[in-house]
Amino acid sequence: MLFIARKALASVHSKASRLTAREVHCLSSILLSPPLVSLDFPENWTPHSDPPPPVSFESVQKTLVIDGKVIAEEIRTKIVNEVCKMKKAVGKVPGLAVVLVGQQRDSQTYVRNKIIACEETGIKSVLAELPEDCTEEQIIRVLTKFNEDTSIHGVLVQLPLPQHLDEVKILNMVRLEKDVDGFHPLHMGNLAMRGREPLFVSCTPKGCVELLIRSGVEIAGKNAVVIGRSNIVGLPMSLLLQRHDATVSTVHAFSKDPEHITREADIVVAAAGIPNLVRGSWLKPGAVVIDVGTCPVEDSSCEHGYRLVGDVCYEEALGVASAITPVPGGVGPMTIAMLLCNTLDAAKRISF
Numbered sequence: 001m002l003f004i005a006r007k008a009l010a011s012v013h014s015k016a017s018r019l020t021a022r023e024v025h026c027l028s029s030i031l032l033s034p035p036l037v038s039l040d041f042p043e044n045w046t047p048h049s050d051p052p053p054p055v056s057f058e059s060v061q062k063t064l065v066i067d068g069k070v071i072a073e074e075i076r077t078k079i080v081n082e083v084c085k086m087k088k089a090v091g092k093v094p095g096l097a098v099v100l101v102g103q104q105r106d107s108q109t110y111v112r113n114k115i116i117a118c119e120e121t122g123i124k125s126v127l128a129e130l131p132e133d134c135t136e137e138q139i140i141r142v143l144t145k146f147n148e149d150t151s152i153h154g155v156l157v158q159l160p161l162p163q164h165l166d167e168v169k170i171l172n173m174v175r176l177e178k179d180v181d182g183f184h185p186l187h188m189g190n191l192a193m194r195g196r197e198p199l200f201v202s203c204t205p206k207g208c209v210e211l212l213i214r215s216g217v218e219i220a221g222k223n224a225v226v227i228g229r230s231n232i233v234g235l236p237m238s239l240l241l242q243r244h245d246a247t248v249s250t251v252h253a254f255s256k257d258p259e260h261i262t263r264e265a266d267i268v269v270a271a272a273g274i275p276n277l278v279r280g281s282w283l284k285p286g287a288v289v290i291d292v293g294t295c296p297v298e299d300s301s302c303e304h305g306y307r308l309v310g311d312v313c314y315e316e317a318l319g320v321a322s323a324i325t326p327v328p329g330g331v332g333p334m335t336i337a338m339l340l341c342n343t344l345d346a347a348k349r350i351s352f
């Protein structure tokens with residue numbers, strides 16, 4: 001079926017059909033992050049003796065608040081244009097399928113936000129909701145249907161899954177070319193290895209790097225610390241920063257003296273899920289702080305009785321860090337924007 005679709009589209013895209021996946025990536029020019037392979041073999045190699053471009057990694061008075069909402073909106077506007085172009089050229093739009101199991105309130109919120117983001121950018125979305133007590137077979141049936149559906153280019157299983165389900169088995173069912181979360185070991189392995197380019201990079205780490213690049217932060221040669229090593233954020237984040245030539249340390253629940261390790265870092269990515277874990281005293285003056293943590297804490301003065309707090313003590317970090325992402329309004333909107341990007345890329349790969 002894929003072959004037939006490719007053949008039919010070849011006449012519309014006679015030039016484009018000759019493009020490699022990497023060239024297609026460059027064509028979209030939505031993201032400022034370069035394709036990863038070019039990081040391994042840069043065309044304009046800068047010798048280490050060259051002075052690095054000026055960045056404010058020194059002691060600071062004023063902290064730049066990196067506005068993830070604004071940056072994500074810029075990216076989403078570009079996606080709208082690309083989707084329009086695709087519709088005009090081949091009469092098709094990218095499609096994303098989301099599988100949601102159970103009724104966890106935050107999962108429902110995140111999934112709703114993803115569906116709204118699709119609607120706003122012209123991406124088709126399909127939501128499969130399954131009950132908390134569903135069987136693995138039921139999920140696999142749904143995933144098989146989405147894997148075979150040619151109008152669906154990205155498939156996402158919202159995590160966490162209920163305890164009784166085998167997460168590894170279920171995630172492995174998502175077809176590689178549609179795994180827009182980038183969670184499959186093949187994508188993760190390609191991200192880890194020099195000279196390889198994964199089809200998809202996990203959305204949150206990809207969004208964090210895009211935020212750094214768009215905020216003018218040089219990554220190469222910097223000391224970075226990633227707090228957390230989960231499969232969905234911490235691990236791919238460390239790998240991606242390493243691909244961008246940072247010297248990366250990982251801090252996790254067993255790390256001795258995380259404060260000391262964090263204070264060495266020019267770039268701190270916090271993804272532990274512990275509110276206010278990172279105190280102002282943990283930060284090297286001038287460090288750039290990317291706060292992935294999104295923890296609901298009770299607050300009766302807020303509309304829903306809770307508010308979202310990051311892993312970094314925001315007030316303490318102000319005036320110490322040179323730049324910081326707020327929670328909410330920092331990494332979260334970028335995660336969704338990157339999901340849209342990955343879905344668009346998946347659709348382009350099939351169309352070209």
Ligand SMILES: NC(=O)C1=CN([C@@H]2O[C@H](COP(=O)(O)OP(=O)(O)OC[C@H]3O[C@@H](n4cnc5c(N)ncnc54)[C@H](OP(=O)(O)O)[C@@H]3O)[C@@H](O)[C@H]2O)C=CC1
Nearest residue numbers: 228229230233252253254271272273292293294331332335
């Ligand atoms: N903004 C966004 O787009 C996203 C936000 N998130 C948020 O990011 C946070 C992390 O998510 P996720 O990675 O899924 O969480 P997990 O619970 O899967 O992983 C947490 C990681 O943090 C480590 N950790 C826990 N406690 C400490 C500690 N005291 N010191 C150092 N490390 C610690 C754990 O270490 P160990 O491995 O040793 O157990 C683990 O590696 C959550 O708040 C989540 O809501 C997640 C995804 C996207």
Ligand SMILES: Nc1nc(=O)c2c([nH]1)NC[C@@H]1CN(c3ccc(C(=O)N[C@@H](CCC(=O)O)C(=O)O)cc3)C=[N+]21
Nearest residue numbers: 109110157158159160181294328329330331332333335
């Ligand atoms: N298969 C899978 N892929 C994921 O990418 C995935 C997942 N499962 N499970 C849960 C985590 C969490 N996550 C977030 C996405 C957006 C915001 C986000 O948009 N946050 C807003 C606030 C949202 C609100 O107000 O509730 C912000 O920070 O501004 C947060 C967290 C993706 N995850």
